[in-house]
Amino acid sequence: MSVSPPTLADVAERAGVSRQTVSNAVNNPDLLRPDTLARVQESIEALGYSPNRAARNLRTRASHLIGMRIGPAQEGTANATMDRFVHSLVETSREAGYHVLLFAGDGHDPEAGYADLLRSTAVDAFVVTDTYLGNPQASWLEERRAPFVAFGRPWEALNSRHPWVDVDGAAGTELATRHLLDKGHERIAWIGWRKDSRIGEDRRSGWTRAMHERGLPTTGLASRVEDTISSGREASAHLLDSARPSAFVCASDTLAMGVLHTLRDRHLRAGDNIAVIGFDDSQVAQVVPPGLTSVRQPLEQVAVEVVKALEGLLAHPPLVGTGVMLTPTLAVRGSS
């Protein structure tokens, strides 16, 4: 950018008005007489004027930027929910006049990135996504009265008063399990995460609920492991031997892919011999043969609700809504 862009003053001079009138033309067009407005707008157009962000931000004490932290890319798993969410968030934010600023985590000091952006007033608000870690960020931000919306409910901190948006995981696995039950399966196994994962236990509860509803036992049909391919593979191999299930419901697509590994090892075919359902409707679920049935989180809708909450938070006076819970759907494919 060798030559600096036009300023308010340039537009004002060309249109033969004062700078404030140009500012009004941009921010409060109703205040101008129609002919003045037209003249100013013509000049804005001709000069290709756009208000300088830094100056505007300084004056209005707002950046129209939403900060979101992203961790390193997850390789060797099927997990890409946050990547998909980022796309939706960027899209939705644009419609609300916001851009998304991405920042990296600092391994041993999770709050560092937040603190700096907050104190330097670089962003207006945050979207916090990693609530499953016990969410130290949320309470930290709350203490500092920083505006933020969480994607994920406040599992333990019931007294927290920040807005959040989440997807009902139990409803998703219940949907999945019912789908299998309706297909005639009775021995449906669960492969989920370790007990200290609130999200994992929530998703598991949907499976038990659907099973018990039909009077079916769940004992011996469940496994709790790490969220990796190999764990899913081992757990499914073990369950097949010990409990002879005809179907698997998994807490993640990653675990479900582990099951597909086991099926291949044993020359079984997902969808023909054994049904498998994953969670997240990742690209992996969409393209793996014969297609992995999976619970799909409505991320576009999550983004819409997050931005809505953000707008409330940043309004004058702030309008703090409560939590929003969304319901997932089931993407049915060949594996069931």
Add this chain to the structure above:
Amino acid sequence: MSVSPPTLADVAERAGVSRQTVSNAVNNPDLLRPDTLARVQESIEALGYSPNRAARNLRTRASHLIGMRIGPAQEGTANATMDRFVHSLVETSREAGYHVLLFAGDGHDPEAGYADLLRSTAVDAFVVTDTYLGNPQASWLEERRAPFVAFGRPWEALNSRHPWVDVDGAAGTELATRHLLDKGHERIAWIGWRKDSRIGEDRRSGWTRAMHERGLPTTGLASRVEDTISSGREASAHLLDSARPSAFVCASDTLAMGVLHTLRDRHLRAGDNIAVIGFDDSQVAQVVPPGLTSVRQPLEQVAVEVVKALEGLLAHPPLVGTGVMLTPTLAVRGSS
């Protein structure tokens, strides 16, 4: 943020120095006497001071923000290169003192997002990634003398003078083909993109080169289709019938997954009966049974080179380097 963060003046008062001295303590600490510096730093620490970005941006005419456009999430494919790249870019930018600002494309006016951010001096530079579209953005930005680095070489515009970073696709497919040749395969088929894709033709050339090098024919062994699962599926079915290949090299993991679909349809097993190699080392390649061998772009390294070029571009005086070509590697898995 109910109470506004401390300013330079607050720190100055507490430390008993002028505002300028505080500014120097932050930006040119060498200029201060050690004891003054220590006193100022103590105050900065105590007050939790961080320079206001808007004010600094206004004054220095820089935002320390890098703009990157992302399109909607690609579903139904294995393609997620850009998502992975974003992670690396965010990480690398941080080390260089930059944040990444994401913006959405505006369907029918691809330049709109760029123009606005440029004129409002919201970002210091862009990273342009969608060079495969014939890259109207690149020449558009070049005309406006906007600083940007492209991830992707300037295929047609040979006179373009902007820095770029790219990965040698032909070298990747050559690596893949040689790997198969070394395993004893002789009838190796190619499934790639339509002829108008420069990237597709480049990747194809690596396959032909490796084949011809060993004196093997390629006639009848190639197919050019859309980048979708179903195209890959149909193309591979057709090739299996017409040319009886023992291996497939594909221009993308998406196409390779199409091949896996065909193999499943025919009760063949990738890796046992037929070898398959994809391109991009997506999550899909990493988790699908029995593992999809795939060409891996060194995206972390791409990010490093992109940021390096960006720093040159934004230096005073600007230091415009030439293009940088990186070499991919082959992630070998069960499918070969």
Add this chain to the structure above:
DNA sequence: TTGAAAGCGCTAACAA
């Protein structure tokens, strides 16, 4: 309905 003055918080240039 339009214009003048002030100042957001910072840093570059210069003076002491």
Add this chain to the structure above:
DNA sequence: TTGTTAGCGCTTTCAA
């Protein structure tokens, strides 16, 4: 080595 002055481009009073 430190302090003073000015001004980046904008919007918010307030006056005309």
